[in-house]
Amino acid sequence: MNDFTPPPNALNQLRAQLDAIDDQIHDLLMRRAAVVESVARDGGKVGTKIRPGREAAILRRLLARHTGAWPAQAIIRIWREIFGAALIIEGGQTMAVCDGDGGAERLALAREHFGPLTPVRRHHNPSQTLADLARDSAQIAILPPPSEDDDGQGGWWQMLTAKAPHRLFIIAKIPFWTKRAEGLPLGEAFVAAAVKPDASGHDRSLIVLELSADTSRARVTVLLKDSGFAPGQIWVKRIPGDSAILALAEVEGFVEDTDPRLAAIAGLNTPPVVIGAFAVPMGDTP
Numbered sequence: 001m002n003d004f005t006p007p008p009n010a011l012n013q014l015r016a017q018l019d020a021i022d023d024q025i026h027d028l029l030m031r032r033a034a035v036v037e038s039v040a041r042d043g044g045k046v047g048t049k050i051r052p053g054r055e056a057a058i059l060r061r062l063l064a065r066h067t068g069a070w071p072a073q074a075i076i077r078i079w080r081e082i083f084g085a086a087l088i089i090e091g092g093q094t095m096a097v098c099d100g101d102g103g104a105e106r107l108a109l110a111r112e113h114f115g116p117l118t119p120v121r122r123h124h125n126p127s128q129t130l131a132d133l134a135r136d137s138a139q140i141a142i143l144p145p146p147s148e149d150d151d152g153q154g155g156w157w158q159m160l161t162a163k164a165p166h167r168l169f170i171i172a173k174i175p176f177w178t179k180r181a182e183g184l185p186l187g188e189a190f191v192a193a194a195v196k197p198d199a200s201g202h203d204r205s206l207i208v209l210e211l212s213a214d215t216s217r218a219r220v221t222v223l224l225k226d227s228g229f230a231p232g233q234i235w236v237k238r239i240p241g242d243s244a245i246l247a248l249a250e251v252e253g254f255v256e257d258t259d260p261r262l263a264a265i266a267g268l269n270t271p272p273v274v275i276g277a278f279a280v281p282m283g284d285t286p
C-alpha cells in the first residue's frame with residue numbers, strides 16, 4: 001500500500017504553467033548573462049566594476065512599474081542576486097568588512113546586500129579595512145556610520161580626504177531597502193571603493209570642510225545653505241593640536257568636484273573635499 005494521491009488535475013495544470021514560466025525566466029537570465037559578458041568585454045570599465053547608482057536606478061524603475069502580489073521586497077532580493085551574479089561575470093569582487101563595534105550586524109547587512117556569494121575579509125578597524133582597497137585585496141569596504149568620537153570606529157571619513165596614493169570614495173549606503181522585517185539586521189553602513197560614485201537620480205553627497213576652531217555646527221549649516229546646498233546631518237571633529245575643525249556634511253543631490261557651489265562656500269581653511277555620494281535608500285524620508 002502506498003498513500004500517494006495523485007495531485008488533482010487543476011494542480012497539475014498550474015504546475016505545468018509554472019514550469020513553462022520558470023523556463024522563460026531561466027532563458028532570460030541566460031540572455032542577461034550574455035549581455036553582462038559584453039559589458040565586461042566592451043563596456044570600457046577599468047578597476048572596480050560595481051556601480052551602485054545604476055543598481056539603485058534599476059531597482060527604483062522596476063518597483064515603480066511593479067504591480068500584483070509579488071512582495072516588493074522580494075523584487076529587491078532577486079535583483080540583488082542578479083547584480084551579484086553580474087559582478088561575478090565581470091571578474092568577481094571581494095568585500096572587506098570593518099567588524100569592530102557592531103560588527104556582527106554590519107557583516108549581516110553586507111551579506112544581505114552583496115549576497116552570500118561575495119567573499120568577505122574581516123578587519124577590526126576602518127584603516128585596515130580601507131587598506132584592503134588600496135592594495136586591491138578587496139574592491140568594496142563596509143564601514144560603520146560616521147561619528148565624531150576619537151576612539152570610535154566612525155572617524156574614517158577623515159581618511160577619505162587623502163588624494164594620494166589612492167583616492168577612495170563612499171559609493172553607497174546600506175541597507176537600500178530600509179523597511180526592516182523582523183529579524184533582519186538593523187543599523188546602517190557605508191560602502192567605500194577606489195572608484196567614483198555614480199549618480200542614481202536621487203542621491204546625497206558627503207563633503208569634508210576644514211574651518212577655524214570657533215565654527216559652530218549651526219554656522220557650518222548656514223555656510224552650506226548660503227552657497228546653495230541643502231545640508232542634512234553634520235559631524236564635527238577638532239583637529240588635535242590645531243586651531244581648526246573638520247566637518248563632514250551630508251547634502252542633497254549628487255555633487256561633483258567641479259560643482260560651482262563648492263567654490264562658493266565661505267570661511268574655509270582649505271578647499272572642500274567631496275568624499276562620495278550614495279543613492280538615497282528606499283523607505284527613507286522623503
Ligand SMILES: O=C(O)C(=O)C[C@]1(C(=O)O)C=C[C@@H](O)C=C1
Nearest residue numbers: 039049050051052054055083086
Ligand atoms: O551597468 C553596469 O555597469 C553593469 O555592470 C551591469 C550591472 C547589471 O547587472 O545591471 C551589474 C553590476 C553593476 O553594479 C551595475 C549594473
